Amino acid sequence: MNFFLQGLTMGIAYDAPIGLANLFVINAALTQTKRKSFLTALIIIIFDISLAFACFFGIGAIMKKFEWLQLVILLVGSLIVIYMGINLLRSQTTDISGEATPEMTVIKTITSAFVVIWFNPQAIIDGSMMLGAFQVTLPAYSYPIFITGVGIASILWFFILNAVVTKFKDKFNAKILRIINLICGAIIILYGGKLLLNFFTLLMH
Template structure:
């Protein structure tokens, strides 16, 4: 199998599972006007490829070697992720036209994209182990093809997924949308709680 195909398939497998990134983009695709959807897509894609490139070149190893850095990111990240989840969980906005929707500011879109992508140190460590392992097994040219394909897979997903969700918006009524918010918010809060548990465990090891 070519390095490009390996990179593309691995990139899709890396980005497609439901997580905070996907839920943030889905929620945006259902509630925001098209320009904000594309801004969100670009911001998440940008954060995603920065994470992938950093993992490919081993920055996760730095985080893995520094317990203080892990502790700081886990602590701050858990609180931010839980707040994002709670905000979605309690959101009672409707789908009745763009004028009824509160528009996310560009700054909030970018900062939220950064948090949902970068707030979990375990993602950096796991990503570094996965992508870094491929880097060690590929030569220079194949390595470049591999990571380019990973980035293209990310781009493909973040363009196609919100587009499909936005097109299906007309089939989703307010009751369904509220249920989606409750489920998605609960999932994100659970992610945040999991990070908080990891923070407590790491703190116990460091200070116990």
């Protein structure tokens, strides 16, 4: 039970800081129907847990070993993230009801969520340092218990975040929602810009 609680608290610390995944879930909860926003949260959870598993078992070490892989992920990821942010800035919201929002297909949601989670090498490396370093302190038999706690934390965090935002989204009118979209879009573009800067920095070394 102790290892499970350690994994649970580590998982919350891993997911809680405001990042692309949280912004993605918040925006879906504000602009999509309850069913679609729930699906978005579920897809984010699946990719988030898969990344946590990969970090725990050492993908960060692989990225550090192969610099070309870092470069590819940085370049492609930064461009796609910037594109997503620009689309959010350009989106026009006249009504916050689900019927008034643009249709977001399951395929588009899956690909966008994949980019948000997996095309952020900084998150992969940070997650590897956080979870991978913790792995060293654990006995081998506790790995499944610990990583299960991390996975449960991801499920709880994103479902609760989605539920809270969905519950209170009716308090937002179209103007406020537009401002939120602009803020989220700007932050996402800044994330993408930071990734692109990291790409050029790594390329010049």
